[in-house]
Amino acid sequence: MFFVFSVVIILAVHIALNAHLLSGKPGYRSAGIHGYIDGLLRHLPAAAPDDWRFTAFVGGANTRTYESLTLRRASFDTESPTRRIVWEQTIQPFSLASGGFDLYHALAFASPLALLLPSVVTVYDLSFVHYPERLTTMRRLYLRWLTPLTVQRARRVIAISQSTARDLTATLGTPADKIDIATPGYDADVFRPLPADAIIAFRRSNKLPERFWLFIGTIEPRKNLVTLFEAYARIDPSKRLPLIIGGGSGWDTAPIFAAVERLNLSQFVQFVGFIPTEALSLWYNAAEVFLYPSVFEGFGLPVLEAMACGTPVIVSDASSLPEVVGSTGIRVPSHDTEAWRVALNRAFDDDQWRRLAHEHGMKQAAKFTWQETARQTVRSYQKIL
Numbered sequence: 001m002f003f004v005f006s007v008v009i010i011l012a013v014h015i016a017l018n019a020h021l022l023s024g025k026p027g028y029r030s031a032g033i034h035g036y037i038d039g040l041l042r043h044l045p046a047a048a049p050d051d052w053r054f055t056a057f058v059g060g061a062n063t064r065t066y067e068s069l070t071l072r073r074a075s076f077d078t079e080s081p082t083r084r085i086v087w088e089q090t091i092q093p094f095s096l097a098s099g100g101f102d103l104y105h106a107l108a109f110a111s112p113l114a115l116l117l118p119s120v121v122t123v124y125d126l127s128f129v130h131y132p133e134r135l136t137t138m139r140r141l142y143l144r145w146l147t148p149l150t151v152q153r154a155r156r157v158i159a160i161s162q163s164t165a166r167d168l169t170a171t172l173g174t175p176a177d178k179i180d181i182a183t184p185g186y187d188a189d190v191f192r193p194l195p196a197d198a199i200i201a202f203r204r205s206n207k208l209p210e211r212f213w214l215f216i217g218t219i220e221p222r223k224n225l226v227t228l229f230e231a232y233a234r235i236d237p238s239k240r241l242p243l244i245i246g247g248g249s250g251w252d253t254a255p256i257f258a259a260v261e262r263l264n265l266s267q268f269v270q271f272v273g274f275i276p277t278e279a280l281s282l283w284y285n286a287a288e289v290f291l292y293p294s295v296f297e298g299f300g301l302p303v304l305e306a307m308a309c310g311t312p313v314i315v316s317d318a319s320s321l322p323e324v325v326g327s328t329g330i331r332v333p334s335h336d337t338e339a340w341r342v343a344l345n346r347a348f349d350d351d352q353w354r355r356l357a358h359e360h361g362m363k364q365a366a367k368f369t370w371q372e373t374a375r376q377t378v379r380s381y382q383k384i385l
Contacts, residue, residue, distance in 0.1 A: 012051040013385060016101040016117070017041070019056040020078045020087065021108045022064065033124055035277075035301065036160065036184050037107050039370040040377060041066050047374035048381075055099065057092065059084070081139050088112055103381060110146035111154070118384055121150050122158040122182070125298030126167050131222050133251055148172050155384045158182045158377065161299045163320035180380040183323075184299050185370035191308035193362075194285045202282045212242040213347070214287035214311075216275060216302045217294065220250030224293040224316060224334055226259045231340030233263040239348045240268050243291075246283060248274040284309035289347045289354070292316065295334045300324045308365035312357030314343050324368075328360035 019041065023034040041056055045068035048054070055070045059078035065071065072095065078084040093114040096104060104111065106121040128135055128143040135143070151157050151172055157179045159165040165181060168174040203210065217223050225245070232243060243265075260269050275283055284290060290306035292315045300321045306313050307328065315321045317331040325331065330346070330353075332339045346353060 012053065013049070013102050013381075014053045014055070014100055015103045015105060015381065016096055016099060017054060017056045017105045017107055018088065018092065018111070019058050019107055020074070020084050022056075022058055022062060023079075032301070033108055036122075036124070036373075038064075039185055039187070040107075040182075040373055041069060043370045043374035044377065045069055047371065047378045055101070057095065081136070081142075085138075085142055089114075103384060105377075105381075106150060106154070109143055109150065111150045113146075113149075115153070119150075119154045120156045120158060120380055120384070121154045122160070123147065123151065123164060123168060124160050125164050125296070126171055127222070127296060127298070129171055130296060156180055156380045158380055160184055161297075161320035161323055163323060164298050180376065180383070182373050182376035182380065183368055184301055184304070185368045185373050186301070186304050186308050186365065187370070188308065188366075191281050191284070191305045191365075193310040194281060199282070199285050203286055208244075208286060209242050211288045212244055212286075213289050213291055213344075214244050214246065214283060214306075215291050215293075216246040216280070216283065216306075217292065218247050218250040219245070219253050219256055219271075221252050221256070222294060222296045224295045225256050227335050227337055228291060228293045228340060229259045229263055229265060229269065231337045231344060232268070233265055234337065234341045235344050235348075239345060241288065241348060243269045244283075244287070245269065245271045246273070246275040280305060281309055284311050287311055289314060292321065293332075293334065293340065294321065295319065297321060303329075304365055304368055307361035310358045310362050312347070312354050313361060314347060324364075325361075326364045326367075328364045329357055 019037050021033050022037045045054055055072055057072050060074040061077040062073060074087055078087050089112050093112045096117060101117055104115060104117040104119045106119060109123060111119050111121060128140055132140050151174055157174055159168060159179050159181055160183055162181060165179045168179060169176050260266055284306045290311045290313045292303050294316055295318050297319045303313055303315055303324045313325060313329040315325055315329060315331055316334040318334045322331060330343050332343050
């Protein structure tokens with residue numbers, strides 16, 4: 001009688017990650033996708049088996065470093081979308097071919113056409129399909145062409161929310177069983193309730209009132225600020241807390257600013273521009289309530305950060321936002337001006353709701369960590385390897 005023994009040898013795994021959207025300097029691009037990539041890279045090695053190795057490809061001007069992870073810098077700066085696309089499609093394939101990699105992770109939408117490795121791709125949202133006006137023609141065409149092809153060729157697709165996963169299936173026809181979810185996290189040592197004296201000093205230095213409402217996000221139509229302003233204009237002036245709008249200008253901003261004038265709200269609404277990452281926690285803590293009327297989000301990270309700081313939130317009942325807030329906060333139909341008016345009135349009057357939203361919001365936020373993001377990502381790799 002003969003016996004046949006099968007011996008499986010698991011070799012060390014080497015994974016390549018395209019992290020060229022990791023910003024090397026502060027500004028508009030240092031939020032959103034950059035924050036997700038940064039949080040993932042900081043925690044990915046610890047979530048993986050000990051013999052796995054990671055190499056992240058970044059732009060030539062990027063000076064960031066990460067523990068237990070190798071960075072390979074391009075020979076030129078890829079902050080420009082044009083230069084990044086040239087690198088992704090012409091130089092990256094040669095770098096991958098000579099690196100001894102087992103798996104490639106496209107951390108933002110697109111992989112090179114000449115890719116020979118098994119791959120994973122992360123898709124944050126399909127705003128370039130639903131809101132193409134927000135992108136330049138070249139970027140829109142690149143994403144509209146390459147993303148569906150990349151998703152089709154990839155072994156696994158990572159979405160950052162259930163909402164994005166559903167959109168991938170509905171819009172691109174991606175099989176649901178091919179999609180994994182790796183939600184974003186937040187830095188608990190940064191986004192947390194701050195001491196009262198620090199908040200008082202911040203309000204004083206920025207000449208802020210003791211009570212105000214806050215929105216933070218890119219100023220663009222899908223953030224639905226006009227609906228918020230119209231609801232705000234309907235409440236009794238005695239209940240209108242100052243409304244502060246933080247964020248850089250995106251596309252088609254003229255109707256948004258015009259709405260403030262049209263509704264005679266100039267004395268109540270203040271635009272403070274882009275808020276640096278290091279100041280965000282102070283703004284969230286100083287605000288009495290955080291408002292987020294957006295109609296479309298891949299996830300909605302500002303809402304998570306506000307809840308982590310203990311700030312009550314009112315959000316649109318749309319896209320991924322219900323996933324973020326869970327049963328805490330107030331969820332309002334996106335374009336229902338009257339419902340927003342009622343919610344704002346409650347935010348002003350209901351002390352008990354604000355206390356409960358403070359407590360429940362922090363508990364809900366604690367469910368989202370970068371450690372779990374990394375674990376979810378590793379599980380996606382393991383399904384292939």
